[in-house]
Amino acid sequence: MDWMEDMQRRYRLRRKVLFDRDSPLLQPLCAALAAQDHRTLICWALELSQDAEQRLRTLHPTERRAGEAIEAARLWARGEIRMPLARRKILDCHAIAREWDDAETAALCHAIGQACATVHTGGHAIGLPLYELTALVRRYGPENCREPVEQRSLDYLRRLSDWQMQPLEGLRWAVFLLPRQGKSHEDSSDA
Numbered sequence: 526m527d528w529m530e531d532m533q534r535r536y537r538l539r540r541k542v543l544f545d546r547d548s549p550l551l552q553p554l555c556a557a558l559a560a561q562d563h564r565t566l567i568c569w570a571l572e573l574s575q576d577a578e579q580r581l582r583t584l585h586p587t588e589r590r591a592g593e594a595i596e597a598a599r600l601w602a603r604g605e606i607r608m609p610l611a612r613r614k615i616l617d618c619h620a621i622a623r624e625w626d627d628a629e630t631a632a633l634c635h636a637i638g639q640a641c642a643t644v645h646t647g648g649h650a651i652g653l654p655l656y657e658l659t660a661l662v663r664r665y666g667p668e669n670c671r672e673p674v675e676q677r678s679l680d681y682l683r684r685l686s687d688w689q690m691q692p693l694e695g696l697r698w699a700v701f702l703l704p705r706q707g708k709s710h711e712d713s714s715d716a
Contacts, residue, residue, distance in 0.1 A: 529671060536667045541631070543659045546651060550658075550674070554681050558650050561685070562693070564702055566650040567602050567643050569688045571595060573681070574640035577657050581633045585625070591637045594618035598641035604699030608645070615641045632660035644702075654681055 528550035535543045546555055558566065578591045597614035600606040619638040622631035636659075639652025654677075661677060662670045 528674075532662060532670075532674075533667050536662070541628070541659075542635075542655055543662050544655045546655075548655075550678055551651070551654060554654060554678065554685075555651060557682060557685055558647070561647070561650075561689070563647045564602075564693045564696075564698060565685075565688050565691075566647040567598075567702070568691065568693070568696075569685050570640035570643040570650045570653050571598060571602070572688070573653055573657075573684060574598075574637045577633045577636045577640070577653070577660070580660070581621075581630065581637070584627070584630055584633075585621075588621060590614070590617045590621055591634060594637060594641045598644050602644045602699060602702060603697045604702075611641070611644065629660045629663040632656045632663055636660060654678070 528548055531548055532543045532550075544551060561569075574595050578595060581588060581591050594611075594614040594617065597606060597611040601608060601611035615638050618634055618641065620634075622634040625631065633656070636653050636656035639649045639656060642649040642652070658674050658677060661673050664670075665673055
């Protein structure tokens with residue numbers, strides 16, 4: 526099935542999210558994400574979240590909570606703040622979606638929130654494209670979205686490839702994100 530058919534079926538069913546992990550368009554990205562180090566996923570997701578936040582600011586120039594969530598996630602990933610504060614900012618970002626009667630705004634807020642939650646677990650990384658591509662469909666309409674959605678999908682892969690080439694060891698990381706040497710993930714209170 527072509528990804529457009531899959532998306533349009535979801536659109537006709539009035540689904541809030543028009544893509545999922547099984548969407549044909551996202552199969553190459555899902556495979557690439559699954560092969561990444563958690564820190565690579567964090568860098569990729571937080572970088573891409575800035576694009577969604579910029580679009581959100583175009584729609585709502587006075588809205589600052591999405592940017593605050595991104596900054597909190599960065600600080601959390603560096604170990605400069607703890608999870609409860611970052612989680613609060615991320616939940617505040619998701620809350621924006623309920624305050625506006627606009628499907629594009631809602632999808633952008635959830636895309637940013639999912640990107641920020643990637644610090645907690647890499648499984649959230651796919652949430653950014655699921656929601657951001659939904660926002661593009663909401664912006665351009667289901668009949669006119671093919672080019673922007675396909676271009677953004679390719680951009681996800683290109684930017685992930687760029688982050689794969691970056692030396693992550695030189696960046697500052699919270700202890701729970703450092704490579705483990707006999708320590709389990711559950712041993713960290715910040716995860």
